[in-house]
Amino acid sequence: MEPDTPNLAADPVVQYMTKPQLEKTIERTKKLMQEAAKKLEFMDAAHYRDELIKLQDILKEKWRQ
Secondary structure, three states, X not given: OOXXXXXXXXXXXXXXXXXXXHHHHHHXXXXXXXXXXXXOOHHHHHHHHHHHHHHHHHHHHHHOO
């Protein structure tokens, strides 16, 4: 079962986000992952974890942190 949220990291808009916008998106995704885990929705939590990793990679690549 996939979450009803789109694949954020694959969205072309992500490539044009400012650093603060991307950081906010990462924080929101992290919270969604934690909430899913608390509700024992492990498939959703895993999806958000994967999204989080992709978004963090984009942030690192774009701003070389």
